[in-house]
Amino acid sequence: MNSFIIDQELVKYQSDLDNVLNHLQSLATDINNQQLELTIRNLRLNINExxxxxxxxxxxxxxxxxxxxxxxxxxxxxxxxxxxxxxxxxxxxxxxxxxxxxxxxxxxxxxxxxxxxxxxxxxxxxxxxxxxxxxxxxxxxxxxxxxxxxxxxxxxxxxxxxxxxxxxxxxxxxxxxxxxxxxxxxxxxxxxxxxxxxxxxxxxxxxxxxxxxxxxxxxxxxxxxxxxxxxxxxxxxxxxxxxxGTKQLKLQGVAKTTDQIIDLLRKDLFSIQQQLIKDQATVRKIKAKLQQNKRQSGFELESLINRLLAKYDTITTRVKEDFREQLSLFTLVKGSFAVLFRTSKSVPTWMDELKHNCEVQLKTSLGEISQDGIKHFVSGIRTLLQSLVDDLQDIKVNHVTTNTITIDTLESRQEIVEEVQQKVAGLLDDKTFLHSIESVNASVAPRFLGGSAATVAGTAIAALTEIVLLDIIGTAFAGVGILFAGGTLILKKRKIIRQFEDKLDQEKARFEAELSAKLHSKLDIIYEEIERNFLNIYDYVEEQEQKILPLVDKFKQIEQNANQVFTLVNADLKPV
Ligand SMILES: Nc1nc2c(ncn2[C@@H]2O[C@H](COP(=O)(O)OP(=O)(O)OP(=O)(O)O)[C@@H](O)[C@H]2O)c(=O)[nH]1
Ligand SMILES: [Mg+2]
Structure with missing residues (x-):
């Protein structure tokens, strides 16, 4: 034996080495590697053999x-x-x-x-x-x-x-x-x-x-x-x-084997950690994409609303003119409030016709605008879904397998990704997508019904626009009839015109407010529905973080201790 090595030191190396092995054994248990655990246990016994x-x-x-x-x-x-x-x-x-x-x-x-x-x-x-x-x-x-x-x-x-x-x-x-x-x-x-x-x-x-x-x-x-x-x-x-010296040889041998075990674990832990890092990045990317697309969809809705409002202005201006013109032609008959026009229609009939005309015009041109805007909106969601499917494919392809580490959630990784990917891909042509938010009234927007999931989302929005619109027109006209009742029409004529016009203008503000609130709340639900599909992956990555990161920390600690012991063993003991 080397003269400057006293037995006391060997005893210390042995206990240090055993300490490292003890921690490695516990790590082997953590990663469910019974074979490795047994090997380490034998190695520890072997030091004393x-x-x-x-x-x-x-x-x-x-x-x-x-x-x-x-x-x-x-x-x-x-x-x-x-x-x-x-x-x-x-x-x-x-x-x-x-x-x-x-x-x-x-x-x-x-x-x-x-x-x-x-x-x-x-x-x-x-x-x-x-x-x-x-x-x-x-x-x-x-x-x-x-x-x-x-x-x-x-x-x-x-x-x-x-x-x-x-x-x-x-x-x-x-x-x-x-x-x-x-x-x-x-x-x-x-x-x-x-x-x-x-x-x-x-x-x-x-x-x-x-x-x-x-x-x-x-x-x-x-x-x-x-x-x-x-x-x-x-x-x-x-x-x-x-x-x-046999003891020295043995310690060096055990140290080498320990080093080998550490290398083996390092390789596998590293690749699992790399996989986790990529998964985390993909999850961040998916979240950011959803957020970014939602914002984009919001802008699209805003621009849709603005175009609808502009059209509302154009049409109501025409309706106002028509109303004014028609009203100037009325005649008072027998002091009653019946108003006759060129066509000898009664007030209610005339009002109904005017309302109907207004409805048809608004419905047709607003319908066109919203359909156009929705096409945009729908294709935005479609592109988003497709790119999310691709992101999931990246996760799927980037899969590592290890011999040493067995963690149950790690085992089900591919299954989870596959399932989520299929669900998201399914959204692209699932007719029941957004079923829960689908408040589409078939009589209101039958032309939008059917089609893919994204189309259904569009349908919901189109239908909403119409529902709000019809309500607005109904309210605007409802007040006007009352204006004709009581008093002298001649005196009331200007007041009626002013009130009718005011009503249409007020309803515009309500139209905007209601449309914006309803469409944005639908937007929230649509994106929640999409994101819901990803929760399994979010959960999986979180669970992996909780499981893998402590393992990595534990391993690093062992590695550090081991290196100290190895350095001492190799520096103080003669090479064999
Ligand atoms: N001539 C000669 N024969 C040998 C020598 N060593 C072994 N043998 C013969 O070779 C045969 C196998 O020897 P073993 O020692 O049993 O061989 P082993 O490698 O232990 O065999 P297993 O335990 O079955 O794997 C026996 O018949 C031995 O007599 C040798 O040095 N010279
Ligand atoms: Mg033999």
Missing amino acids: PFLFVVVGEVKAGKSSFVNALLQADICKTAADPCTDVIQQIIYSENQFEQPVNQYLRKIGLPNEILKTLSVVDTPGTNTIVANHQEITKDFIPNSDLIFFVFFAKNPYTRSAWELLDYVNNEWRKKVVFVLQQADLTKPEELAKNKEKLRELAIEKGIQDPMVFATSAELEVNGDLDHSGFATVRNYIQQTLKDG
């Missing part, structure tokens, strides 16, 4: 024989057929014992000096016909401190072993060394070639300066210690342990 020296490789490569020869004991069963079916951990013990820990793990105690500093683990082979053997070995990898990859010396080009190496190296960043076993079965030149080739392949896999040993368990057992290759292996182990 003796140095774990794990032997892996393809079935029948000679792993168990290697372990037996190394420990100079016939402890692991060997055979010509797939043999090792559980993980066998061999630990130091004064008295030999064998004890099953669980279905997959057996502990064997042996009074062997080398076991005082390390514990050796024999594993089931990869690429075996027994399905779960490979998995058992894979699951044990996170706990290992040093991994011996055993290859059959004659053929180290076996796919499953190299795939396992990828797993060990990339996913867990474990320290590995290589062994070409059963070397006695290989000609020296063939062995030299395979050794060199193995080195090259390992370098290709990103392992710097790989250690490759050639061993023969057969020769070792038969006492040919000079040629068995085991002396070199033992020497390497002793050297490694002397240089590093």
